[in-house]
Amino acid sequence: MARKIKLGIIGGGGDSLIGVLHRIASFINDNYEIVGAVFNPVWEENINFAKQIGIKTDRIYVDFDTLIEEELKLPKEERIQVCSVLTPNFLHFPMAKKLLKNGFHVICEKPMTTTFSEAKILQSVLEENNAVFAVTHTYTGYPMVRQMREMIKDGALGKIQKVDAQYYQGWLNPVIHEKEKRASTWRLNPEKAGISCCFGDIGVHAFNMIEFTTGMQIDTILADLNYLYEDNKMDIDGTALVRFNTNAKGVIRSSQVATGEENNLTIAIYGDKGGLRWEQENPNFLYVLSDDKPVQVYKPGHAYNSELSLDGTKLPPGHPEGIFDAMANIYLGVARAIRGEAYNSGEFPTVMDGVRGMSFIEKAVESHQKGNVWLKIED
Incomplete structure (x- = not known):
């Protein structure tokens, strides 16, 4: 089996529905492992949440900038490959932009940015960097x-x-x-x-x-x-x-x-x-x-x-599948793109x-x- 893709999570801690959805979706097809995160801007809540869900705490970072700084110090084969941005809307653009510029792939919650001009800038940054970028319009995964x-x-x-x-x-x-x-x-x-x-x-x-x-x-x-x-x-x-x-x-x-x-x-x-x-x-x-x-x-x-x-x-016919499976299909498509495998253009937005x-x-x-x-x- 292909080596698991190293996933970082930004946001989505505590009782966040989006956080649960993304974490479970990333596990469903056995393509990812969560290796680093900033779940919450409050350090105590951040580290305690990582312990609660069983994530190793050596790469739970105090803030987003520290995550990028410390991950870039690691050998390429060990560092985070793709980050899921699950923060409130106003943070999507600056975080996604910095991740792309530093060589990370991005899975971003919607709306992708808070303005059209930011979206165009992000598009340009992506074109300048060899990266995979997905926006989680989850329902396209059904x-x-x-x-x-x-x-x-x-x-x-x-x-x-x-x-x-x-x-x-x-x-x-x-x-x-x-x-x-x-x-x-x-x-x-x-x-x-x-x-x-x-x-x-x-x-x-x-x-x-x-x-x-x-x-x-x-x-x-x-x-x-x-x-x-x-x-x-x-x-x-x-x-x-x-x-x-x-x-x-x-x-x-x-x-x-x-x-x-x-x-x-x-x-x-x-x-x-x-x-x-x-x-x-x-x-x-x-x-x-x-x-x-x-x-x-x-x-x-x-x-x-x-x-x-x-x-x-x-699952076989008659076994209901739902929102976790839909999001998992988007993560599956992203995994194929990151690995350079063939995929259908409808696999992820x-x-x-x-x-x-x-x-x-x-x-x-x-x-x-x-x-x-x-x-x-x-x-």
């Missing part, structure tokens, strides 16, 4: 999402006419209505989260899913956002109309105050030959729609699925997905601020 992509690529839907992506959560509803609570939430703080909360956090997932599954790029958007309170500087709900450079049109609906909703990401793509619909809360079912046949249901692990879908399926995602976020906010006007998404 086998049935990958099946959706391959079926559309193979022409199963014909000419795409309509797209509809929805991402509804309700977690902000208990927070947003109390001034003190909303003022103390980092995702509602522009200095830490960037210019957008809802669209920056989950709306960008819907945007990415549309482009990932259809293989088409959204050309222009018109957005209408909701801030709910005058003192709240961040969107917590919104809708964007989208147009492609064909006659296809669509809508992105996103909310974090949809009371009672948990993690309701749904995408539907309609062509002149048929339609496909997938729901994140029921990820093992891909619904195939047509005018002249009953609804078909595709499920993971069956021979009728595409090679990309089957490659991301670890790249820096270009991050760049387009930041353009989407900024243009959505700008469109709203300018009175709901059409604006072009930039590369």
Whole structure:
């Protein structure tokens, strides 16, 4: 078996959901070992968390800069090869940039940066350095999402006419209505989260899913956002109309105050030959729609699925796979890229997905601020 890739973790300590997700995902396919980390900026919490999860403490560093400095002192075959950046949004850009410039591969949480200009800089830095860069749009790792992509690529839907992506959560509803609570939430703080909360956090997932599954790029958007309170500087709900450079049109609906909703990401793509619909809360079912046949249901692990879908399926049919497996598929693709092995372009989102995602976020906010006007998404 190939030697395990040495992984470093930045952030994701304590009860962080993202931290658990990335750590477990990195273990699933036996490609990585965590050898160094800065889990928390508070040293006691940092070192205690490493002990709690059974990570050796000799390479648990006091801060990010020390991690890079000390790792570069080690022989190349011993040092961290790739770092997962799991910090709040405002730290993604400076950390990813410094990692790339010092010869590390990067797996970065989304949004990749807090501004489009930062995203373009990061793209340039990556081009100057021979590195692998992945943005963890986790849902692209689900086998049935990958099946959706391959079926559309193979022409199963014909000419795409309509797209509809929805991402509804309700977690902000208990927070947003109390001034003190909303003022103390980092995702509602522009200095830490960037210019957008809802669209920056989950709306960008819907945007990415549309482009990932259809293989088409959204050309222009018109957005209408909701801030709910005058003192709240961040969107917590919104809708964007989208147009492609064909006659296809669509809508992105996103909310974090949809009371009672948990993690309701749904995408539907309609062509002149048929339609496909997938729901994140029921990820093992891909619904195939047509005018002249009953609804078909595709499920993971069956021979009728595409090679990309089957490659991301670890269990026999009938055994549910979920979010950990989806993230693990992204880590698997990154491992193949780091080792120089052949891989499918759909195995992990790249820096270009991050760049387009930041353009989407900024243009959505700008469109709203300018009175709901059409604006072009930039590369």
